[in-house]
Amino acid sequence: MSSVSKRTFIVVVVVAALATAGVTSLLTNIFERKVEQKTTTLRVVEVGEDDTDPAKWGQNWPSQYDSYLRTATKTLTRFGGHGGSEALPDQKIERDPWLKRMFLGYAFSIDYRDRRGHAHMLEDQENTERINKPQSGSCLHCHASVMPLYRKLGDGDAMKGFEKTSTLTYQETNKQLHDLGHAHPVSCVDCHDPKTMKLRVTRPGFIQGIQRLARSDAPVSGMESILEWRLAGKKGEYEPNRDASRNELRSFVCGQCHVEYYCSTKMPLTFPWGKGLKADDIEAFWDETKFPDGSVFKDYQHQETGAAILKAQHPEFELWSQGVHARSGVSCADCHMPYMREGASKVSDHWVRSPLLNVNRACQGCHRFSEDEIKARVDLIQSRNHELLQRGGKAITELIEELTKAKADGLTAESLAPALALQRKAQWKLDFIAAENSMGFHAPQEAARLLGEAADEARQGQVAVLRARVAAPTK
Ligand code: HEC
Ligand code: HEC
Ligand code: HEC
Ligand code: HEC
Ligand code: HEC
Secondary structure (H helix, E strand, O other), rough: OOHHHHHHHHHHHHHHHHHHHHHHHHHHHHHHHHHHHHHHHHHOOOOOOOOOHHHHHHOOHHHHHHHHHHHHOOOOOOOEEEEEOOOOOOOOHHHHHHHHHOOOOOOOHOOOOOOOOHHHHHHHHHOOHHHHHEEEEHHHHHHHOOOHHHHHOOOOOHHHHHHHHHHOOOHHHHHHHHHHOOOOOOOHHHEEEEOOEEEEOHHHHHHHHOOOHHHHHHOOOOOHHHHHHHHHHOOOOOHHHHOOOHHHHHHHHOOOOOOEOOOOOOOOOEEOOOOOOOOOHHHHHHHHHHHOOOEOOOOEEEEOOOEEEEEOOHHHHHHHHHHHHHOOOOOOHHOOOOEEEEEEEEEEEOOOOOHOOOOOHOOOOOOOOHHHHHHHHHHHHHHHHHHHHHHHHHHHHHHHHHHHHHHOOOOOOOOHHHHHHHHHHHHHHHHHHHOOOOOOOOOOHHHHHHHEEEEEEEHHHHHHHHHHHOOOOOO
16 A cells, blocks of 8 residues: 555544444443433332332332342352241351350350341341340441431431431330331332432441541552542542442442441441451551540450450451452442343342352353353352361360460469450451351452461460460469
């Protein structure tokens, strides 16, 4: 080609490309409008911020509502769902007695069961024996459609109302929820803007937590919008509903509840993300946290040893954030709410449950292996995790036994301080993976690292007890 015809050729290609891009973007636009029209205008009834009853929304969006209702169904996989009866899931603390031993001195040693579907969240909280110990109104943050109650308690300011619930008893707050007519499990309005149906987060605990995370410099894999907000100079606050992408929100909506937290009477519900989302970052955050009375943060004092213990709670969001799926932009909803066909359209399966019951839609869209092969890979990860977890359970039990004997032999808390500190550390990491509900799947290597360190710290704790005995021989 001559240089002139080459130039013409390039110009033609560029013009064609631009035209194609223009037409594509126009088509996309038209398509998006159509979809929007579908989701915003075809309404049988209007819904608003105070409509917590999902049945009302169900009139507009029957497919999503029908699958949402199915969360009442009992499910069971090797490690997921729940054993026991429809009435009452199995006790975890009976299946793994070392859990009960670790939790002595805390309500979890009385009653701690398998989780089940979203439809049960409120009744299960109302029926647990844990609420026979004093608990705060903060518990409802993750077990009910609670936003209208927050607005009422805060005279219109939900954030204020939220903070107030930590000073009220569980029973008081729960009664108000029922009286106001909002006693529903997590509902449509908790994840969707009633005007546009766009995904959004509503929970104050999450909003404060993710803002803490954004202000820090901790790595945040799979959360590009936080990096962008930081790069733009950290102005004001990071606002998930303004700044986050749709894909991020497909995980953030779950991060409103499936997280580690502090929930009791000494301060408002706290998501501990100010130093990052790794177990070690969270431990450091708690270690630096002081209660309003100036004392060092703890969830409870171990009944036998007296150690100041941190209790980990279902850190699914945090562990997921450390895995290869989060890094690759795979969201909670991709696996737990995969698309399904409904006639000509695709809808998100609102029967949130174990993806292993649904490998075809949950995994095979991305992984070209047979269903059996995918299940076998998951089972291998979970079996290894389960074995390490049991080893950790044995190690922590032996440390607790050594400490208890040493105390009975007259060793002082002071001389045992290094061993008690190691109990706190080991138990934190072990519990982080025990309380997380994927049996290691959400981030296999990270889970194995934590379990390895936990066992090591428990054994170091035993060595520290021996050292204390040598330094201060007693009877
Ligand atoms: C790549 C797919 C994938 C992603 C992404 C993912 N999960 Fe999971 N999740 C799984 C698998 C697999 C299990 C194990 C299920 C089992 O053992 O039956 C699981 C288990 C769970 C369980 C326990 C399920 C049960 O039946 O007991 C919860 C709760 C959970 N995940 C929440 C989350 C949350 C919240 C997120 C996002 C922060 C998330 N998951 C992201 C695949 C995923
Ligand atoms: C308002 C808080 C809240 C939100 C938001 C929430 N969950 Fe849950 N989730 C719970 C509670 C509480 C339970 C346990 C209910 C019980 O055991 O009674 C639960 C249970 C589950 C289970 C176990 C189901 C089973 O059949 O065993 C899975 C899986 C799960 N959630 C995933 C998710 C995913 C994925 C998201 C986001 C799309 C999400 N959750 C959003 C609070 C929440
Ligand atoms: C930050 C959100 C959050 C808060 C606050 C919260 N929960 Fe939950 N709760 C969950 C999630 C998520 C699950 C399901 C995962 C699991 O069981 O590990 C759950 C499960 C449960 C279950 C069923 C399994 C079990 O543990 O026996 C009970 C009962 C329960 N919570 C009671 C409470 C009580 C009582 C409080 C207040 C002290 C409370 N929750 C506060 C999120 C929360
Ligand atoms: C725990 C959060 C959560 C709750 C509760 C929830 N949804 Fe969704 N919903 C989602 C997610 C995630 C998507 C996927 C959105 C996306 O990818 O943009 C979705 C999508 C939708 C869509 C868009 C079309 C589709 O299916 O993808 C509609 C309509 C919808 N939900 C209706 C409802 C209704 C009605 C309820 C109550 C019965 C409800 N949702 C409850 C999280 C939730
Ligand atoms: C939206 C796409 C997507 C979905 C859905 C998805 N994955 Fe993945 N998965 C990936 C990507 C990307 C990787 C990273 C490795 C790669 O690039 O091939 C990965 C890696 C893995 C790995 C190896 C990495 C590890 O964690 O050590 C396993 C095992 C796996 N996926 C299982 C599953 C299972 C089981 C499901 C369904 C519950 C699932 N995936 C759903 C995209 C996906």
